[in-house]
Amino acid sequence: MGKYIAKRLLASLAVMAIVSFMAFAALELIPGNAALIAAGTEGSASSVASIASGLGLDRGFMERVLIYYKGLLSFDFGVSSYFGESVSTLIRQRIGVTFSLAFLSVLLAFFVSVTLGSAAALGRGRFLDAFSRSVVQVFSSIPSFWLSLLFLILFSSVLHWVNVGDYVPPSVSLKGYLSSIIIPVAVLAIGETGPLLRLVRASMIRARNEDWYRIGKVRGISRIRLVMAYALRYALPGPLTLAGSELAKLLGGTAIVESVFALPGLGRLFLTAVEMRDIPLVEGIVIFVSFLVVLMNLATDLILFISNPSMRKAGGIRL
Amino acid sequence: MKRIYSAALAVFLLSAFLVSCSRNGASEEVKSAVPSPSTVRMAIAVDPDGLDPQMSASASTFQVTSSIYETLVTVDENGNIEPCLAKSWSIAEDGLSIAFTLREGAMFSDGDACNAEAVAASFTRLVSPSSARSQDYSFISSIEAVDENTVRFAFNSLDVTALAKFAYPWSAVVDTEHDESLRTNPVGSGPYMLSSWIPQQSLILERNPYYNGDCDIDMVEFVIMSDMTSAVTAMRNEQLDIILITGDLVGLFEGDDRFTIHALPTNGLQLMAMNNESEGLDDIRVRMAINHAVDKNALIEAVWWGYGEQIGSHFPVVLSEYADMNGKYPYDPERARELLAEAGYGEGELHLRMFLPKNYQEYVNAGQVIADMLRNVGIDVDIQIVEWATWLSDIYNGRDYDLTVVGHTGRLDALSLLSRYRHDAAENYFNYANDEFDSLLDAYAGEADEMKRREIAVRMEEILAEEVPALYIQDPIQIYVTDSSLEGFRTYPINIFRMDLLEYSDR
Numbered sequence: 001m002g003k004y005i006a007k008r009l010l011a012s013l014a015v016m017a018i019v020s021f022m023a024f025a026a027l028e029l030i031p032g033n034a035a036l037i038a039a040g041t042e043g044s045a046s047s048v049a050s051i052a053s054g055l056g057l058d059r060g061f062m063e064r065v066l067i068y069y070k071g072l073l074s075f076d077f078g079v080s081s082y083f084g085e086s087v088s089t090l091i092r093q094r095i096g097v098t099f100s101l102a103f104l105s106v107l108l109a110f111f112v113s114v115t116l117g118s119a120a121a122l123g124r125g126r127f128l129d130a131f132s133r134s135v136v137q138v139f140s141s142i143p144s145f146w147l148s149l150l151f152l153i154l155f156s157s158v159l160h161w162v163n164v165g166d167y168v169p170p171s172v173s174l175k176g177y178l179s180s181i182i183i184p185v186a187v188l189a190i191g192e193t194g195p196l197l198r199l200v201r202a203s204m205i206r207a208r209n210e211d212w213y214r215i216g217k218v219r220g221i222s223r224i225r226l227v228m229a230y231a232l233r234y235a236l237p238g239p240l241t242l243a244g245s246e247l248a249k250l251l252g253g254t255a256i257v258e259s260v261f262a263l264p265g266l267g268r269l270f271l272t273a274v275e276m277r278d279i280p281l282v283e284g285i286v287i288f289v290s291f292l293v294v295l296m297n298l299a300t301d302l303i304l305f306i307s308n309p310s311m312r313k314a315g316g317i318r319l
Numbered sequence: 320m321k322r323i324y325s326a327a328l329a330v331f332l333l334s335a336f337l338v339s340c341s342r343n344g345a346s347e348e349v350k351s352a353v354p355s356p357s358t359v360r361m362a363i364a365v366d367p368d369g370l371d372p373q374m375s376a377s378a379s380t381f382q383v384t385s386s387i388y389e390t391l392v393t394v395d396e397n398g399n400i401e402p403c404l405a406k407s408w409s410i411a412e413d414g415l416s417i418a419f420t421l422r423e424g425a426m427f428s429d430g431d432a433c434n435a436e437a438v439a440a441s442f443t444r445l446v447s448p449s450s451a452r453s454q455d456y457s458f459i460s461s462i463e464a465v466d467e468n469t470v471r472f473a474f475n476s477l478d479v480t481a482l483a484k485f486a487y488p489w490s491a492v493v494d495t496e497h498d499e500s501l502r503t504n505p506v507g508s509g510p511y512m513l514s515s516w517i518p519q520q521s522l523i524l525e526r527n528p529y530y531n532g533d534c535d536i537d538m539v540e541f542v543i544m545s546d547m548t549s550a551v552t553a554m555r556n557e558q559l560d561i562i563l564i565t566g567d568l569v570g571l572f573e574g575d576d577r578f579t580i581h582a583l584p585t586n587g588l589q590l591m592a593m594n595n596e597s598e599g600l601d602d603i604r605v606r607m608a609i610n611h612a613v614d615k616n617a618l619i620e621a622v623w624w625g626y627g628e629q630i631g632s633h634f635p636v637v638l639s640e641y642a643d644m645n646g647k648y649p650y651d652p653e654r655a656r657e658l659l660a661e662a663g664y665g666e667g668e669l670h671l672r673m674f675l676p677k678n679y680q681e682y683v684n685a686g687q688v689i690a691d692m693l694r695n696v697g698i699d700v701d702i703q704i705v706e707w708a709t710w711l712s713d714i715y716n717g718r719d720y721d722l723t724v725v726g727h728t729g730r731l732d733a734l735s736l737l738s739r740y741r742h743d744a745a746e747n748y749f750n751y752a753n754d755e756f757d758s759l760l761d762a763y764a765g766e767a768d769e770m771k772r773r774e775i776a777v778r779m780e781e782i783l784a785e786e787v788p789a790l791y792i793q794d795p796i797q798i799y800v801t802d803s804s805l806e807g808f809r810t811y812p813i814n815i816f817r818m819d820l821l822e823y824s825d826r
Contacts, residue, residue, distance in 0.1 A: 032708025038368060039451070041715060042728055043376040044745060047451035048716075051374070054449070083518045084369035084502030093517055149548060157552050167520065262544045264520035272519065275678065276368075277708050 005298065012294035016287050023286045024065050027279055033057055034081040034277045055081050068283065077287075078280035082272070087284035090269060095288075097167060097265035100181055101257065102250035105188035110243045113193055114236070117200025118227060124205065132197060140194030148187050148260040155183050167263050184261045188254065192246050196239055203235035210234070237304055244300025248293040358538040359805065359821055361561040362550040366518045366543055369502030372491040373445050373452060378728060378814040381488035385815035386524055386539060387428075388491035388507030391419050391438070392482065398586070398638060398731055398812040400482055404433070404492055404508060410482065414767060417482060418471040426529035427494040428512035435464035440495040442472070452489055477765050479772065483731040488815055510534040510819040519543050524818075535822035554578075560802040565681075566624025572800045579808075581799040584628050586635045586729030586812035589682070591689055591790040596750040597721045599662070599669050606787045608658035610648035612696040613689055619793050622685045627793035632784035633737060635729045635794045637812055640776040644784035644791075655696040666697040671721040673702045676710040682724040685792065689724070715748050726795070729812060733776035734763050740783065751788040 035052035043051075052058050056067070071078055077087035116136070120129040139147070155161045162183055168176030207213055208231070216226050255267030266285060273281035367380035372388055375381070393403040405419035425433040439462045446456045458481065461473040474481060484490060494506035505513050510532060511524035524539040542559065544550040551571060554562045564572075572578040593600045593609070600606060619627040628636045631644030659669065671693070675686040683704060690700040700722070705713070714720045730736040738744055741760055742752035759779050766772045784791075801808045807820040 030706075030709070032706070032710075032712040036711040036716060037708055038374075038376060040376045040711070041725065041746075043451065044454045046454040046745075047376065050449055050453065051451050054374075082368050083366065084371070085518060090518060093520075152548065152552060157555065160556065163553070163556065163558055260546050260549065262542075262546060262549045264517060268519055268545075272366075275707065 008294070008298050012291060015294060016290050019290045020283055020287050021065070023282055024061075024068075024279070027274075027277060027282060028061050030277075032277050034279070037082075037276055064279075068280070072287075077284040080273070080278050080281040082276040082278040082281065087280050090281065091266065091284055091288055094264055094266045094269055096169060097181075097258070097263050098251060098254055098267060100170075100177075101184055101188060101254045101263070101265060102247055104181070105185045106192060106243050106247045106250065108185060108189040109192035109196055109246075110239070112189070113196035113200045113239065114232070117197045117239075118204050118232065118235075120197075121201045121204030121208065122223075122227065129201075132201070136190075136193055136197055139190050140192075142190075144187055144191050145256045145260060147190065148184070148257050151183050151187055152260060181263070184254075184257045184263060187257055188250065192243075192250075196242060196246070199239045199242055200235065203238050204231060207231040207234045240304060241300060244296055244303075247300075248296040251292050251296065252289045357536050357823065358540060359536050359561065359818060360540045360542060360559045361816075362544045362553065362559050362563070363541050364543075364545055364547075364563075367522070370505040370513065370516075371493065371501035372489050373441075373450060373493060374502065375489065376451070381814040382816050383522060383524075383541060384491060384505065384507070385488050385509070386511045386818045387505045387509045387513065387527075388488075388493060389425075389433075389509045390488065390491050391485040393815070394486050394731065394811055394813060396809045396811055400486060403486075404438070405485075408482070414474075414477045414479065414481075416471055416473040417485075418465065418469055419485075421468045421470070422531075423468060424531050425508050426531070427506050427508050428527040428529060429494065429497075429506050430529055431494055431496060431506075433492065433494075433508040434467050435470040437494065438470045438492050439464045441492040442470075442490075444493070444495050444498065445490060456484065456490070477767075478734075479764065479767060480732040480734050483735075486731065487813055511539060514538070519545075532819065534819040536818055539818045554800060557802075560805055561808065562800050564798050564800055566626040566796075566798060569624075569798060577803055579801050579803045579805075581801065581808060581810070582626060582796050583810050584635070584637050584794050585797045585810060586637050586731075587726060588630060588633065588635050588729065588794050589627075589685070589724070589726040589792045590633070591686070591722055591724045591792065592749055593787075593789055594718060594721050594748075594750055595752075595788050596718075597671070599664065599671065600721060602662045603786060604658045604662040605664070605669065607648055608655040608662070608696065609693060609698070610787050610790055611651045611655035611658065612698070613692045613790055614650040615792060616650075618685060618688050618692075621688050622681055623793070623795065626796040626798060628796065629793050630791045632780040632791055633727075633740070633789070634733075634776075634780045635736075635812075637794065638729065638731070638733075638736075640733050640773050640780075642777040642780050644780055647784050648787065652696050659697060664697075667699050669697070670699045670701065673700050673722040673724075674710065674714050674720045675702060675704050675724055676707050677704050678707040679726070682726070686722075686724040689722075689790070718748050718750060724792075728814060731812060733772075733779060734760060737776075737779055737783075740788070749788040751786075753782060753786065756782050 033052070034055055035048050035057055038051045039048045056064060068078065079086050080090055083090060116132045120132045123129055156163065162179050168180050170177040213226065213231060216230065253267060254265055255271050258265035258268040266289070270282070270285045273285060363379060363382065365379045367383045368375055368377050369380065370384055370387065372381060372384040389404040391403060391405040392400050392408065395401050404421060404425060406422045408417055408419045410417050421435060421438065427433050431437065442462050444450060445452055446459055447453060458474050458476060458478050459472055460475045463471045465471050492508060493501055497504060497506045508530070510527055510530045512527045514523040514525040516522040520543060522541040522543070526534065526537055544553070547565065550559065550562045551564060551568055553559045555571065557577070569580060572580055593606055595601060615629050619625060619629060629645055630636065631647055634641050673686055673690055675683045677683065686702060690702055693700050714723050738760060739746035740749065740751050741747060741757050756779060759775050763772055763775045766775060797810060799808065799810070804824050806822055806824050809817065811817070
């Protein structure tokens with residue numbers, strides 16, 4: 001088990017090295033650089049040159065890459081060329097927001113999907129099934145930026161339930177924290193619920209058609225017990241894997257919702273970093289997020305192994 | 320099944336722990352949302368790019384640094400020079416030196432004296448070759464701290480606009496003892512000092528305890544909100560005191576006595592630049608035709624909801640040297656077609672590439688409206704929307720374009736404003752070249768008589784209005800909404816805010 005985890009983490013190093021080099025190359029190929037942006041349309045040509053040399057942009061491509069990797073060896077992520085703040089500080093300030101959004105929304109979507117999906121599968125063709133398939137599908141088809149705006153207007157302007165742009169960390173006030181992120185979490189969860197719900201419903205229907213389910217029914221096992229103890233275990237690996245990959249996706253993909261709700265998260269920071277050609281910041285976020293994604297996938301796999309004895313054997317991994 | 324839930328619960332608890340850990344460092348910096356009576360909360364769209372004014376060219380930086388640092392002189396809302404860190408100044412008779420007398424007892428926010436020596440050190444940093452502004456201040460030949468409170472600048476050549484150059488926010492006096500760390504830990508002699516800055520969230524200023532001038536507001540909170548809908552919502556919930564809005568949103572605040580609307584022309588201008596070396600655009604008749612083809616009133620109405628002052632030359636209406644150059648090429652599509660035909664371009668024969676900067680939605684909108692109007696007179700316009708960094712690199716610096724829509728911020732005098740039209744200027748992305756214009760720029764710099772200087776400025780405006788190296792659209796009107804109990808809010812012809820002049824009437 002420990003060996004397996006170590007192997008996966010080691011592989012993640014290679015992933016991070018490749019991804020970060022690709023980010024370097026991409027930023028080199030697209031036009032514009034941080035010095036041009038700092039000088040803007042009101043600076044002079046000489047200011048571009050002096051800003052560029054201040055940022056080390058006058059060095060060659062490979063030289064800059066090597067200097068960066070050398071810094072990484074001592075965990076030095078460099079200084080953001082746009083904000084002037086150290087990259088690790090900027091990421092540390094934001095990871096809480098993005099992690100909260102991604103994790104809570106997937107958690108919410110997962111439990112809603114499992115409950116609603118199981119119920120829909122059991123009462124196939126009845127009201128709940130039709131409801132979950134239509135209403136949830138409609139809502140999760142709405143683009144998140146538009147749904148965000150609607151929710152923003154409804155909950156903040158009309159109902160005055162929450163304030164905009166006042167992110168409160170949980171260490172300051174748990175209540176303030178929840179009220180500052182509940183709406184964006186709901187927006188993201190709605191988007192995630194669509195595919196998850198469909199998958200849960202399909203797996204549960206498949207479970208119902210299995211022989212052991214019918215036999216269990218014939219033997220008089222209560223329906224609740226049959227679903228909770230057997231069918232769910234049979235049906236969940238698929239949705240769990242999906243939820244895991246959705247979580248990994250969201251860690252780098254909450255930018256739109258963060259922008260609309262003015263939350264200081266990683267996604268919004270990344271957008272700004274690319275727009276401002278802030279190479280150290282882009283690199284820092286890319287490396288950090290790819291590490292998280294590797295970690296999330298690993299965690300998903302471990303949960304699957306724990307929950308399913310047959311997979312444990314099939315995978316040939318001893319826990 | 321239980322195991323799945325307990326595993327999920329374990330991950331949840333672990334993550335909750337991680338979340339609270341990761342926020343711990345920042346939590347002390349986060350102020351509670353409850354406003355104290357003398358706090359001003361203002362929404363800004365983007366962060367400053369660091370808080371070292373000498374190393375930035377961005378308006379968002381100066382809007383913040385103008386409260387932290389002081390310049391030797393400053394301007395009132397009409398652009399007249401006023402005392403700031405210097406309480407008085409005297410210009411030598413030959414115009415080749417200025418001596419500033421500093422306000423007594425001025426101190427930096429770390430308690431260091433802001434005396435003549437500190438001012439000289441700050442300007443030495445500004446003009447040094449590694450500074451981003453060295454070229455703008457290359458006219459300074461020597462800087463000398465004469466005594467404790469007097470600093471004298473000597474100049475290479477006569478530049479009548481020299482005094483104004485000590486008012487721009489990038490010339491602010493910084494504490495050079497903190498040279499390297501000013502971007503994140505600014506130290507200035509202004510009314511406020513940095514309390515906390517979490518990029519993309521908020522930037523909070525508190526009183527500089529060593530500031531000896533008048534100031535009513537104790538705390539200034541800049542809230543960074545990139546989305547205008549969020550800012551408007553927050554303003555209407557009274558979570559903010561000052562926001563900048565677009566013309567379509569005025570109705571939300573009109574007639575509500577909780578708010579005051581300030582709609583004032585700014586010192587800036589918006590234009591559609593033409594590459595004067597592109598095929599077709601090198602012919603003045605084609606540029607004239609383009610000017611005839613565009614209905615500026617309709618354009619300003621469509622893109623800015625009518626909030627803008629139409630202009631006919633590269634000059635903002637708020638400056639004293641402004642002359643009205645509208646009406647040289649009135650909207651006349653028929654005349655435009657004739658001129659195009661004279662230049663040898665029939666229907667659909669002139670192909671132009673228009674590049675629009677994606678980050679500025681108003682310029683993208685304006686470009687699309689103009690392109691429609693140009694197609695109307697038979698010009699084939701191909702629109703490409705590009706990122707700001709790409710725009711700066713390929714269009715502005717690379718000059719690989721035919722048409723583009725962009726804005727410029729104003730300066731305090733014609734020379735600084737119009738130097739970009741000098742044929743060899745690096746900023747001359749129009750590729751404009753006119754010998755008479757170049758010699759007028761030189762004449763302006765050496766002309767001590769204010770009336771004659773104005774005549775030269777007007778002549779330069781006229782040349783641009785006639786030769787139209789660009790389509791000059793408008794001087795934008797900026798619309799600020801403030802809490803109606805907040806008094807003293809004004810806009811200035813350079814990118815500064817005077818938070819020290821604000822006060823609440825009834826709180």
